[in-house]
Amino acid sequence: MLSHLNLEATELRLGLPGSIDDVPSNNKRPSPEDHQTPPAPKAQIVGWPPVKSYRKSTAAAKNEEAESGMYVKVSMDGAPYLRKIDIRLYNGYSHLLTALEDMFKLSIGEYSEREGYKGSEYAPAYEDKDGDLMLVGDVPWEMFMSSCKRLRIMRGADARGLASAQ
Amino acid sequence: MCLSQSVMNYFPEEVLEHVFDFVTSHRDRNAVSLVCKSWYNVEKFSREKVFIGNCYAVNPERLIARFPRLRSLSLKGKPHFADFNLMPHDWGGHVYPWIEAMSKSRINLEELRLKRMVVSDESLELLAKSFPNFKSLVLVTCEGYTTDGLAAIASNCKFLRELDLQENEVDDRKGHWLSCFPESCTSLVSLNFSCLKGEVNVAALERLVARCRNLRSLRLNHAVPLEVLQKILVHAPQLNDLGTGSFTHDPNSETYVKLKNAMKNCHSIRSFSGFLDVNGRCLPAVYPICASLTALNLSYAPGIFSNELAKLIRHCKKIERLWILDTIGDKGLGVVANTCKELQELRVFPSDPYGVGNAAVTEEGLVAISAGCPKLNSILYFCQQMTNAALITVAKNCPNFIRFRLCTLNPIVPDAATNQPLDEGFGAIVQSCKGLTRLSVSGLLTDQVFLYIGMYAERLEMLSIAFAGDSDKGMLYVLNGCKKLKKLEIRDSPFGNMALLSDMGKYETMRSLWMSSCQVTLGACKTLAEKMPRLNVEIISENEGGAGEGEASLDDRDRVEKMYLYRTLVGPRTDAPDFVRTL
Numbered sequence: 001m002l003s004h005l006n007l008e009a010t011e012l013r014l015g016l017p018g019s020i021d022d023v024p025s026n027n028k029r030p031s032p033e034d035h036q037t038p039p040a041p042k043a044q045i046v047g048w049p050p051v052k053s054y055r056k057s058t059a060a061a062k063n064e065e066a067e068s069g070m071y072v073k074v075s076m077d078g079a080p081y082l083r084k085i086d087i088r089l090y091n092g093y094s095h096l097l098t099a100l101e102d103m104f105k106l107s108i109g110e111y112s113e114r115e116g117y118k119g120s121e122y123a124p125a126y127e128d129k130d131g132d133l134m135l136v137g138d139v140p141w142e143m144f145m146s147s148c149k150r151l152r153i154m155r156g157a158d159a160r161g162l163a164s165a166q
Numbered sequence: 167m168c169l170s171q172s173v174m175n176y177f178p179e180e181v182l183e184h185v186f187d188f189v190t191s192h193r194d195r196n197a198v199s200l201v202c203k204s205w206y207n208v209e210k211f212s213r214e215k216v217f218i219g220n221c222y223a224v225n226p227e228r229l230i231a232r233f234p235r236l237r238s239l240s241l242k243g244k245p246h247f248a249d250f251n252l253m254p255h256d257w258g259g260h261v262y263p264w265i266e267a268m269s270k271s272r273i274n275l276e277e278l279r280l281k282r283m284v285v286s287d288e289s290l291e292l293l294a295k296s297f298p299n300f301k302s303l304v305l306v307t308c309e310g311y312t313t314d315g316l317a318a319i320a321s322n323c324k325f326l327r328e329l330d331l332q333e334n335e336v337d338d339r340k341g342h343w344l345s346c347f348p349e350s351c352t353s354l355v356s357l358n359f360s361c362l363k364g365e366v367n368v369a370a371l372e373r374l375v376a377r378c379r380n381l382r383s384l385r386l387n388h389a390v391p392l393e394v395l396q397k398i399l400v401h402a403p404q405l406n407d408l409g410t411g412s413f414t415h416d417p418n419s420e421t422y423v424k425l426k427n428a429m430k431n432c433h434s435i436r437s438f439s440g441f442l443d444v445n446g447r448c449l450p451a452v453y454p455i456c457a458s459l460t461a462l463n464l465s466y467a468p469g470i471f472s473n474e475l476a477k478l479i480r481h482c483k484k485i486e487r488l489w490i491l492d493t494i495g496d497k498g499l500g501v502v503a504n505t506c507k508e509l510q511e512l513r514v515f516p517s518d519p520y521g522v523g524n525a526a527v528t529e530e531g532l533v534a535i536s537a538g539c540p541k542l543n544s545i546l547y548f549c550q551q552m553t554n555a556a557l558i559t560v561a562k563n564c565p566n567f568i569r570f571r572l573c574t575l576n577p578i579v580p581d582a583a584t585n586q587p588l589d590e591g592f593g594a595i596v597q598s599c600k601g602l603t604r605l606s607v608s609g610l611l612t613d614q615v616f617l618y619i620g621m622y623a624e625r626l627e628m629l630s631i632a633f634a635g636d637s638d639k640g641m642l643y644v645l646n647g648c649k650k651l652k653k654l655e656i657r658d659s660p661f662g663n664m665a666l667l668s669d670m671g672k673y674e675t676m677r678s679l680w681m682s683s684c685q686v687t688l689g690a691c692k693t694l695a696e697k698m699p700r701l702n703v704e705i706i707s708e709n710e711g712g713a714g715e716g717e718a719s720l721d722d723r724d725r726v727e728k729m730y731l732y733r734t735l736v737g738p739r740t741d742a743p744d745f746v747r748t749l
Contacts, residue, residue, distance in 0.1 A: 047250030047657070048577050048632070049516055049548055050606075052307065054333040054361065058442075058466060059517065091446050091471050140418045141447070 070145065072126075076104050076153040087148060092141050100124060104153060111137040125152045182208045192217045211235055218242070219677050221259060221283065222702065225736045226267030237276045238302075239264070243283035245680050245730060246630070247655050249307065252682055252728070254706065256743050260310075262289045263741075269296035277302040277328075284308070290315030294322035301353075302328035309335040313343045313364065320346035328356040330383075338364030345370040354378040358385035360409050360440065365389045376401040385409025388442040393421050399428035407461075408432070410440035417447045426451045436460045439489075441467035446474040456481035460508075463489040465515045476501045486510045486541075491517040492527045492548060499531030503538025511544040516575060526575065529556030529582070536563035544569040551582035552609055557591025561598035570595055571606035577633040577658075580610040587611050593618035596626075603650075606630035616640035620647025628653040641665035645672055655680040663690035670698050678732035689722030691729055695749035702738055703731045707745040 051059075070088045083103060090096040097108050109119035116135055117123045124136040128147045136144070136151070186209055189195055199209040214237040218224060221241045230236070243259025261283045268275055275297040285308045293300065300323045313336065319329065320343055344366045347354075354374070359366070366389060375381060375398050383406060386395065390411030399405075415422050425448075435455045444467045459482050464470065470478075472495050479485075479498070485506045492514050494502075502509065512535060514527055529552045536542060536559065543566045552574055572592075581588055588609040596602060596619050603625055607615060611634035619626070620643035627650055635641065641661035644654070645668065654676065662685030673679060673694075688705065695703040705720075706728040720726075738748035 045577065047247070047252045049573055049575055050250045050630075050632075051516060051548075052249045052333060053251060054307070054335060055465075055515065059468065091474065140416055142416045142445075 072148055072150050074100065074103070074151040074153065076106075077155045079104070085151075087145055093137055093144075097124060097136075100151075100153065106153070108153075113138070121155045123154050125154050126150065127152065179204075179208050183212045186212055214238055215277075216240070220732050220734075221261075221264070222739050223677075223732060223734045223736075226264045228736065229264075230267060230271045230273060234271075234273075236268070236273050238279075239268075239275065239277070240279040240281075241283060242281045245282075245655065245678055246653070247657065247680050247682070248282060252657065254708070254745060257706065257746060258739065258741055258743070259283045260289075260741060261285050262292070265289050265293050265296070273297075274299060276300055277304075279304040279306075280308055281306040282308065284310040285315070287311050287315035287318070291318040294318040299325060301325055302330075304328065304330040304332070305334050306332045307334065312337040313339045313341050313362065316359075317341060317343040317346040320344065320351075321348070324351070325353050326351065327353050329354070330356055330358040331361050332358065334361050336362055338362050340364040342367050342370070344374065347374050349373075349377070352377050352379065355380050356383035356407075357381070358383065358409065360385040360387050360411075360442070362387045363389075368394045372397055372401065379404075381405065383407035383437075385439060386411035388412055391415075392425060392448070396421060396425040396428050399425070399432055403428075403431045404434055405432060406434050407437040408435050408440070409438075409463075410442070412443040413441045413448055413467075414443050414445035415448055417445070417450075422448065422451065426454075430454045433458075437462075439463035439466075441470070444469050446470050449474055449478050452478070453481050458484060460484055461487040465489040465491055465513065467491070468493065468517050472498050480505050482506060484508050489513040489515070491515050493517045494527070494531075496527055496531035496534070499527060500534045500538075503534040506539060508541060509535070509539040510541050511569075512539075512542065513546040514548055515546075516548040526550035529553045532556060533559050533563075536560040540564075541566075543567055546571040546573070548573045548575060550575055551579060552588060552591065553581045553583045554586065554588055554591035554594075555581075555583065557588065558594040561591075561594035565598045566601065567595065567599040568601055569604040570599065570602060571604070571630070572608055573606065574609045577608055578610045587614070589614040589618065593622075596622040601625055604628045607634060608632060612636050613640040613643070616643040620644050623648055625650055627651060629655070631656045631659055633658045635659045635661060638662055638665035638668075642668055645669055651675075652677045654678075656682070656684060658683040660685055662686055666690055667694060670694055673698065673701055673731060674733050676733065678730065680728075680730050681726075682728040684725075686726055686729060687722060688720055688724055688726050691726055692722065692749050694731070699737075700733055700735070701731050702734050703729065703749045704742070705729055705747045705749065707747075 071084050071086050074083045074085055085099070087096065090099060093111070101108055106122055107120050108122050108124060109117040111117055125133050126136055126148045127150045128134050129149060133152070182205065186195070186198060189198055192215070195209060195213060199206045210233060212235065213233045214235060216229065216233055216236055216238070217240040218229070219242050221243050241261065241264065244253055244257060247253065248257070259282060261280055269292055276299050278293065285305060290311055303319060319326065351374070366387070368390065371390070372394065375384065381402055382404070384398070384402065385407070386409055388411055392413055392415040395410055429451050432455055436459060438452065438455065438459055438461070441464060446469065449470070456478065462482060462485055464475070468491060470493070472493060475494055476498055479501050483505055486508050488502065488506065488509060488511070490513070494514070516526070527547070527549050529549065532547055532549065533556050542564050545567065549572070552572065580586060589612055592607050592611070592615050596605070602623055605619070605623065605626060605628070607630070613636045616635060619629070626648045629644065629648070629651065638661055640659070641656070642665050644651070645665070661681070666686050667690055691703050691705060695701065705726050708727060742748060
């Protein structure tokens with residue numbers, strides 16, 4: 001059992017550096033009774049968490065890369081406003097399409113090379129580097145990622161037209 | 167005693183030496199040399215491997231006088247907390263004097279293993295030119311050299327078997343160090359340059375791998391692309407340990423197909439690491455080797471989605487050592503728990519050290535692992551939160567921990583369920599794990615946890631404390647209770663003079679003590695230094711440049727920001743920079 005901490009006797013109120021509770025004795029611990037929610041250390045404590053500087057520097061480099069992202073606009077025919085997604089967050093077409101289905105509350109159907117997206121009114125299309133409107137799914141994922149400039153979810157006759165353009 | 171000694175005297179020295187050959191551990195050999203003078207002498211002249219845990223505890227001259235037939239030396243420099251920027255740059259730990267002394271004394275050095283030392287290009291050049299039989303260089307968390315130094319090693323060490331650079335800070339001059347291995351070099355068994363940042367000559371690399379038929383371990387750096395990896399694997403299907411460089415390519419390409427086929431042929435790979443840049447969709451190429459893997463390090467591969475990671479891990483049923491990022495999540499750890507029944511060591515590193523992000527693990531993951539992996543004995547776990555109940559469960563499930571390091575991202579976070587300190591949880595760990603030799607604690611902790619540690623952690627050798635405890639009593643419990651303690655490192659905790667001075671003799675039984683941002687004063691440190699001449703008590707100031715200014719204002723009653731003390735046979739070191747004062 002926890003022994004009773006006689007904090008009144010210590011005369012010290014403790015807190016993390018930068019917090020109002022800081023005391024001249026430079027003790028950096030809050031008393032448990034005051035501790036409602038742990039302050040997230042946005043003011044970074046030197047050397048905490050204890051991660052080797054080598055590891056931190058490699059992680060920092062990766063984070064910088066990741067933060068730039070590859071955001072593209074996504075429009076859906078008939079929707080009042082567009083959305084934006086970072087296509088680097090997805091590991092393939094099925095992952096992307098599932099996310100779009102979730103985002104727009106619709107169902108897109110199975111892709112086939114011959115018939116495009118069967119089984120629904122919607123077809124996902126994208127505008128490539130040349131400005132052409134292309135059906136999503138024809139080219140390898142990596143190629144798609146580098147050439148996709150914006151996405152468009154088409155519906156109705158236009159979609160069917162695009163899908164069965166063969 | 168007398169009888170056995172005279173019996174042993176009938177044995178000629180060669181026989182004693184032959185018997186001692188079977189005594190391999192450093193501690194056992196040390197014990198052997200204490201038995202009697204004749205054993206001391208035989209042991210002295212037959213000792214080939216020496217381990218020095220603190221390079222300032224002795225000096226090169228004494229080493230050479232003591233063990234003149236030295237062939238393999240292992241040295242450690244800076245203390246552990248130096249890894250986390252708590253030690254100013256240029257504190258010390260230079261290897262040059264050691265190499266110089268061994269060179270002058272014609273030591274037949276074959277192996278050198280360094281940890282946390284400063285290694286200059288000159289040291290490497292001198293090393294390369296002084297020891298004709300040099301075979302193995304292992305540098306762990308070292309710094310101070312450039313690829314020019316590596317070029318010297320490659321050019322001159324004719325019988326080099328091992329060049330292993332682990333997590334070093336190297337100034338990559340983008341030279342052609344790899345091309346410096348002569349065509350006649352075929353002896354390489356292990357090559358690890360994963361920490362280098364620059365390009366290497368891939369043609370030279372391929373030729374090197376092709377001609378070193380005994381190559382067992384190869385770890386590439388980020389600059390080596392997947393196409394080259396594929397070619398290398400065709401040359402070296404006999405590898406046991408592989409670290410990939412960049413692992414990203416179009417999975418529909420011919421190169422990728424070739425890689426898959428090459429991997430299938432690598433029946434001996436037991437240890438896998440790298441993925442320094444990864445496209446998750448390329449991971450299936452490694453599935454064939456997963457079944458026989460015993461070690462997997464994915465801690466430098468942040469780009470893998472948790473579903474891809476789970477799929478990969480499901481193939482790894484024989485894993486014994488797993489290093490991973492917290493992006494795996496509690497669910498992913500559940501997959502590990504269900505799959506990896508042979509798991510002994512797990513390390514979960516933070517992917518986002520400063521964020522309070524979603525990518526983190528909690529006590530749930532740890533409990534799942536402890537329940538699913540009965541052989542678990544070593545853990546390093548960075549987590550978002552922890553509870554006493556979880557730690558108590560873990561202690562019950564896994565009484566075999568030798569190393570237990572828990573690191574909460576917020577250093578003083580209390581029990582997530584009860585808001586209490588985590589004393590009881592850690593108490594359960596030390597009580598249950600009788601073989602515990604290393605412990606790191608974190609989270610909200612009072613003196614109580616140290617009472618438990620002092621009471622139960624009988625085999626504890628290394629203890630790391632941060633932001634913990636309430637008073638000197640905490641530190642006293644540890645110093646009085648842990649008889650086997652070798653290294654104690656403490657930061658930001660309210661331990662002061664009374665604890666420091668209570669048992670001064672204790673420090674001669676330990677390798678070192680680190681205290682930073684605690685309550686010890688200059689006066690107490692001076693007292694300690696005066697009473698204990700075989701300790702170096704170093705006071706390390708913040709500002710590296712003008713230490714004089716800071717120094718003058720420091721009064722005996724002032725707190726010392728950083729103190730590092732260690733036992734030594736050779737007194738204050740002669741290479742201390744301005745900002746280090748040995749009392």
